Amino acid sequence: MIISPMQAHKRDLTAMRRRNFLKLGAGAAMAMPFVSRSWAQTNELTIANFGGDAVEATKVAYGDPFTKETGIAVRVDGASPLPGKIKAMVDSGNIVWDVCDGDGFTSEQLGKAGVLEEIDYSIVNRSMIRPGFVFPYGVHTYSYSxxxxxxxxxxxxxxxxxxxxxxxxxxxxxxxxxxxxxxxxxxxxxxxxxxxxxxxxxxxxxxxxxxxxxxxxxxxxxxxxxxxxxxxxxxxxxxxxxxxxxxxxxxxxxxxxxxxxxxxxxxxxxCPGAYVIPKGAPAGKDAQRFIASVLIPERQIVALEKLAQGPGNPAAEALETDAMKRLDPGFAPNFKQQIARDxxxxxxxxxxxxxxxxxxxxx
CATH class of the missing domain: 3.40.190.10 (Periplasmic binding protein-like II)
Structure with a gap:
């Protein structure tokens, strides 16, 4: 089976942390992707990622601050939002995820297939995204190399x-x-x-x-x-x-x-990772607002510390320690030496x- 680069990298980061390279103390359970949303609160938003430590880290870095600001509860589902799963969910009309983790290129694939919402750049500030990585159906929020x-x-x-x-x-x-x-x-x-x-x-x-x-x-x-x-x-x-x-x-x-x-x-x-919104996501514009909040530099630094994700917003560099800069693929001196995946x-x-x-x- 051919797997996506980002899926493989995320699984690997989880495996590393389970062997105590980085410690979050998270042990979130894997949830099935196609479950009833009857448990949802009126104001709730569900983020799908690839599980393991990324569940708790995403909640701490992005979910909790968003809830504090808006009163909207954020649930992180580690059920692995592979492109086929997202498409099947949208095709079935039973949409339980509001925001999904993915690669920049998978946002292009799914967006052109009519599976994703277009990013509303009147809500998401495109000036907070690394130049050259502004996608119509996904927001570049982190990187790996x-x-x-x-x-x-x-x-x-x-x-x-x-x-x-x-x-x-x-x-x-x-x-x-x-x-x-x-x-x-x-x-x-x-x-x-x-x-x-x-x-x-x-x-x-x-x-x-x-x-x-x-x-x-x-x-x-x-x-x-x-x-x-x-x-x-x-x-x-x-x-x-x-x-x-x-x-x-x-x-x-x-x-x-x-x-x-x-x-x-x-x-x-x-390589740019991206957040995407399935077509017809229940949270509607709140999903766009959540993604906009992910680009806040202070929140991206928390994700860098906990998940070794290079920030998608270059402004976060000003908050990085020297040790962080050395490990960040997007830190300007590192980025300039590399080739950007097309x-x-x-x-x-x-x-x-x-x-x-x-x-x-x-x-």
Missing amino acids: YVLAYDKTKFPNAPPTFTDFFNTAKYPGKRTLWKYQCGATEPCLLAAGVKPSEIYSIAPEEHLKIALEKAKSLGNDIVYWDSGADSQQMFIDEEVVMGVIWSSRAANLEKDTGGRVTWTWSQGLF EAWYAKNYDTIAAAWFDGIAN
């Missing part, structure tokens, strides 16, 4: 590049990429000489062809990680010398290895490309 992590004992003088990633003669050892495509094909294209500005402008078939040829050129020196735990363990066991992994895992590796493993933001893949390209091509990539690396 794929970065090149490496063993410093193998690269004592300077971080490796993606050219180095494919130079096994000069830099022997195994490398790793994510087996579900996002953050994996981009480095392959860069190493093959494709300019960053052309990664998403070439035909999708050519994008895939170049990426697969480059990945396969590594032969037995490439291994593919499935979960964030896998990617981290490969470095701890010294099975790999470098790899493209989530920045959250890279940060934990640096801590757990005493600095032996670190990462570079250079040519990392910056959400329109992913909306159109991800399902097909990811499946073809997965099949290609398996053969």
Whole structure:
């Protein structure tokens, strides 16, 4: 099964925190998505995310302050709002979620399919959203990245590049990429000489062809990680010398290895998460007002502390400590070094490309 990048990342963050990388003390139960809303109060709003620690963290960072301001109770449902679930809910007319967590590109997919409400930018302040990431059917509220992590004992003088990633003669050892495509094909294209500005402008078939040829050129020196735990363990066991992994895992590796493993933001893949509103959401305009409140910098800092989510509002940077800035994919010096994922390209091509990539690396 091909899963979305954001879904995988959120599950991974939950798994990390359950192993005490970050402690929230949350233990919210998973709820089924299609339940009766008869329990709802008159003034209540339901947020759907991917469960685990994100349930309590979302309530603390965003739900409680919104309730205090408006008197509207916020319920967080950790039942995993996958695109198919959102569509089935809207198609059935039994809409129990008011706001759902997702990727920027899934907001494009579902919005064009008529499944989402358009964002009302007379309520949501677009000036509080990172420029270039204002979507018609979703609000970019947080970020995550794929970065090149490496063993410093193998690269004592300077971080490796993606050219180095494919130079096994000069830099022997195994490398790793994510087996579900996002953050994996981009480095392959860069190493093959494709300019960053052309990664998403070439035909999708050519994008895939170049990426697969480059990945396969590594032969037995490439291994593919499935979960964030896998990617981290490969470095701890010294099975790999470098790899493209989530920045959250890279940060934990640096801590757990005493600095032996670190990462570079250079040519990392910056990915925007987004909040969306299912078509016909019971909360109506209150759902728009809730999303607007999520962009308040002080609330985004709480989410950064509790969930390692880079704020979608750049103004939050002014409130970050030096330690937070180093870990925030959207912190201006980090962001400038990266390539922004093209959400329109992913909306159109991800399902097909990811499946073809997965099949290609398996053969």
